[in-house]
Amino acid sequence: GENVEQHPSTLSVQEGDSAVIKCTYSDSASNYFPWYKQELGKGPQLIIDIRSNVGEKKDQRIAVTLNKTAKHFSLHITETQPEDSAVYFCAASIRGGSQGNLIFGKGTKLSVKP
């Protein structure tokens, strides 16, 4: 089946530093790539997404870049704050089957130290 690989699995940064999380995908037909933030004991929340006709998208301190040729996309968080500490999941759209309509990476636990 299709898969999404996400790295690193854990990331620790100092407050104010930048954090980068990278994902690669296998389905060349994927054309929608959302990112989710999950705080402890809660459901994942969509924080930003990008479609394949765009190379980069920004929303305040968060940005996502997409390289369709290399089949990878990345989440960039600048000026990190303690409230950014959470688990982040990337995802890529797929064509259905036993994996549904989005396939998720295994997550990155981000810790921002004050």
Next chain:
Amino acid sequence: DGGITQSPKYLFRKEGQNVTLSCEQNLNHDAMYWYRQDPGQGLRLIYYSQIVNDFQKGDIAEGYSVSREKKESFPLTVTSAQKNPTAFYLCASSQGYRNYGYTFGSGTRLTVV
């Protein structure tokens, strides 16, 4: 406000019992999904439904059952055949089934006692 509601937040089950987790959405979304999340793990798909009265098995469907009789509701039953049901269960919905993001509920934590 539109959203997706899971209930209960915490659920305790005795071994050998079936339990049903509720998931309701008022977003008018066509597709709905159930995921299982174990501590420190990612999301594993149990079942999903792209339209009323239809659903498909995910990667870990064994020991679970679902129904989709109404667009807004997608209940999950954890049967006694599921040998290790203790986990965090997440329901999600999406506007369509291609190239749409998911909206997740707040989850149900199921514990076998």
